[in-house]
Amino acid sequence: MSITKNEIKFIKSLNQKKFRQQEQLFLVEGIKGIREFLDSEFELYQLFATDAIFNAETKLISEKDLQRISALKTANTALAVFRMPQPKPITESSLVLALDDVRDPGNMGTIIRLCDWFGIEQLICSLETVDCFNPKVVQATMGSLTRVQIVYTDLEAYLEESKLEIYGTFMNGSSIYSEALPKKGIIVMGNEANGISSTIENLVHKKIGIPQFGNLKATESLNVATATAIVLSAFKGR
Amino acid sequence: MSITKNEIKFIKSLNQKKFRQQEQLFLVEGIKGIREFLDSEFELYQLFATDAIFNAETKLISEKDLQRISALKTANTALAVFRMPQPKPITESSLVLALDDVRDPGNMGTIIRLCDWFGIEQLICSLETVDCFNPKVVQATMGSLTRVQIVYTDLEAYLEESKLEIYGTFMNGSSIYSEALPKKGIIVMGNEANGISSTIENLVHKKIGIPQFGNLKATESLNVATATAIVLSAFKGR
Numbered sequence: 491m492s493i494t495k496n497e498i499k500f501i502k503s504l505n506q507k508k509f510r511q512q513e514q515l516f517l518v519e520g521i522k523g524i525r526e527f528l529d530s531e532f533e534l535y536q537l538f539a540t541d542a543i544f545n546a547e548t549k550l551i552s553e554k555d556l557q558r559i560s561a562l563k564t565a566n567t568a569l570a571v572f573r574m575p576q577p578k579p580i581t582e583s584s585l586v587l588a589l590d591d592v593r594d595p596g597n598m599g600t601i602i603r604l605c606d607w608f609g610i611e612q613l614i615c616s617l618e619t620v621d622c623f624n625p626k627v628v629q630a631t632m633g634s635l636t637r638v639q640i641v642y643t644d645l646e647a648y649l650e651e652s653k654l655e656i657y658g659t660f661m662n663g664s665s666i667y668s669e670a671l672p673k674k675g676i677i678v679m680g681n682e683a684n685g686i687s688s689t690i691e692n693l694v695h696k697k698i699g700i701p702q703f704g705n706l707k708a709t710e711s712l713n714v715a716t717a718t719a720i721v722l723s724a725f726k727g728r
Numbered sequence: 729m730s731i732t733k734n735e736i737k738f739i740k741s742l743n744q745k746k747f748r749q750q751e752q753l754f755l756v757e758g759i760k761g762i763r764e765f766l767d768s769e770f771e772l773y774q775l776f777a778t779d780a781i782f783n784a785e786t787k788l789i790s791e792k793d794l795q796r797i798s799a800l801k802t803a804n805t806a807l808a809v810f811r812m813p814q815p816k817p818i819t820e821s822s823l824v825l826a827l828d829d830v831r832d833p834g835n836m837g838t839i840i841r842l843c844d845w846f847g848i849e850q851l852i853c854s855l856e857t858v859d860c861f862n863p864k865v866v867q868a869t870m871g872s873l874t875r876v877q878i879v880y881t882d883l884e885a886y887l888e889e890s891k892l893e894i895y896g897t898f899m900n901g902s903s904i905y906s907e908a909l910p911k912k913g914i915i916v917m918g919n920e921a922n923g924i925s926s927t928i929e930n931l932v933h934k935k936i937g938i939p940q941f942g943n944l945k946a947t948e949s950l951n952v953a954t955a956t957a958i959v960l961s962a963f964k965g966r
Contacts, residue, residue, distance in 0.1 A: 600951060600954060603950065603951070603954075604950075604954065605942075606942045607938075607940055607941065607942055607950055608941045608942060609941035609942035610942075637942065665965075666965070667965040700845075700961070701965075702845055703845065703846045703847035703964050704843075704844045704845055704846060704847035704848075704875065712841065712842075712845055712957075713838060713841070715954065716838060716841075716842065716953065716954065716957045719950075719954045719957040719958050719961075720957050720958065720961040723938070723957075723958040723961055723962065724961065724965070726941050727903075727904070727905035727939075727962070
């Protein structure tokens with residue numbers, strides 16, 4: 491079968507947040523990623539592949555057509571369109587990670603994988619945080635997106651209403667290695683360039699940080715994804 | 729002044745490891761990065777900039793010429809050529825990080841930044857590990873490259889001769905949260921796809937790992953840079 495002009499236009503539109511929001515659909519590329527979504531609670535909307543390798547209704551297309559709809563440099567066998575899940579209510583039963591305007595898709599992907607690894611079931615994102623259904627994020631999550639519940643909300647309002655203790659990471663926060671870290675609470679990570687915004691800073695109960703062991707000349711901060719790895723490890727690994 | 733054809737050819741050649749090795753020179757782009765190298769023990773070889781903003785001999789060139797020698801999509805004010813440092817002898821006085829064929833420049837850059845942060849002074853790399861003077865690595869290190877000593881060597885021979893205890897990270901290694909981790913030793917991190925090779929595995933005294941807290945369906949491993957962050961934090965942060 492050949493792919494239609496309208497199909498190409500429709501799929502390409504899903505690279506933009508506006509159209510993903512409007513259609514409540516998003517793209518997954520590659521065999522491995524698509525398998526993980528097919529095996530999850532996510533609902534398939536449409537599947538294009540160069541071979542009938544999936545146990546799902548597939549529109550078979552040529553390599554050339556696949557490349558036309560792919561956002562990858564080299565398209566990889568299949569491209570799927572999935573429906574976004576219905577938002578679930580936020581629960582406050584365990585550790586929650588909150589992101590205050592994380593913008594980089596690669597960082598977001600790594601953070602979602604870390605939530606999956608450390609059993610953080612809920613990731614609360616400010617409205618300015620990069621869309622988790624951005625194709626680059628989907629690619630970087632390696633399927634973790636199927637297991638971590640992600641909620642976009644007014645972060646300030648959420649934190650104001652929450653009854654959990656709120657931890658925020660700051661360069662000058664008290665050491666994660668000496669603070670008593672609880673099993674329940676909210677951990678806030680900030681934006682790549684500016685850290686946690688002052689509005690959110692005012693809502694933080696405890697400022698924590700990762701002490702620097704190296705040369706004092708090194709004033710660079712850690713990348714937010716790396717910092718999240720270290721902070722989650724400190725909360726969970728004891 | 730205008731840039732010559734030979735200069736363009738020469739600078740572009742330094743994007744390749746072969747020519748960097750031959751000339752013992754490497755590239756640094758952008759004001760911030762160049763400042764860090766100028767403030768370090770590294771020796772400047774040549775500096776091109778669109779403005780005389782550095783306290784060093786500068787060849788002033790146009791924006792257009794800068795773009796011609798830059799590897800960045802949008803060139804950023806300056807490009808410098810620095811000399812590679814003389815290799816220093818390996819010391820065994822504290823924690824050493826060893827990389828067994830890490831291939832991704834982004835991961836390498838993050839790992840060098842982590843060494844800087846956690847005060848790991850020596851990073852020992854197998855000969856197949858990505859070159860630390862690869863422009864993408866230099867870009868990703870944010871100046872940490874000026875503070876961490878990096879040695880490329882036959883990793884097998886180095887580990888065989890070392891008197892330090894050798895820790896290797898494996899999916900099924902014993903938990904970093906329950907193992908007693910020493911102040912001195914070698915920590916080996918493996919390749920992105922294959923982990924630690926079997927030759928190196930045979931030289932490891934203690935297999936350690938990061939336990940997974942999440943859903944058991946999640947079988948993906950952590951990215952090597954993220955895993956390094958967690959492992960170094962566990963060794964240093966106690």
